[in-house]
Amino acid sequence: MTFTERVHYIIGKVPEGLVASYGQIAALAGSPGAARQVGFVLRSSNPDELPWWRIINNAGVLSIKGSFEATKQLQKQLLEREGIMVSSGFVVDIESYRYRPKAKEIREFIALQRSEG
DNA sequence: TAAATGACTTAGG
DNA sequence: CCCTAAGCCATTT
Numbered sequence: 724m725t726f727t728e729r730v731h732y733i734i735g736k737v738p739e740g741l742v743a744s745y746g747q748i749a750a751l752a753g754s755p756g757a758a759r760q761v762g763f764v765l766r767s768s769n770p771d772e773l774p775w776w777r778i779i780n781n782a783g784v785l786s787i788k789g790s791f792e793a794t795k796q797l798q799k800q801l802l803e804r805e806g807i808m809v810s811s812g813f814v815v816d817i818e819s820y821r822y823r824p825k826a827k828e829i830r831e832f833i834a835l836q837r838s839e840g
Numbered sequence: 841t842a843a844a845t846g847a848c849t850t851a852g853g
Numbered sequence: 854c855c856c857t858a859a860g861c862c863a864t865t866t
């Protein structure tokens with residue numbers, strides 16, 4: 724499984740009502756420090772099947788940029804729909820909503836690194 | 841192969 | 854709290 728595929732899979736596992744940071748997803752995908760690549764994945768692909776709006780930066784800020792500004796408004800609405808409070812400055816209290824996978828899930832994610840799935 | 845890019849992160853002023 | 858600089862590493866050129 725490639726890094727991109729693992730990122731897709733792991734983001735798909737983030738539950739409704741919770742959020743995760745780019746760095747968190749990268750670490751779970753087996754590449755700590757590859758936070759920017761997670762953003763790269765979401766930018767280059769159109770993850771219609773993924774809860775992409777649950778991915779924000781580690782400061783709790785909705786980090787979409789440039790031509791994605793309109794999408795940023797959508798992201799805020801999607802988060803609020805799940806009960807997550809987003810300030811007018813596109814900031815979330817990330818520690819209150821952060822996704823914390825159980826040891827079992829973490830083991831599953833690690834296993835992806837050497838699987839074909 | 842090598843250089844450029846970037847929905848990030850951390851540390852320091 | 855705002856800003857800058859440097860580190861990071863998969864993808865893209």
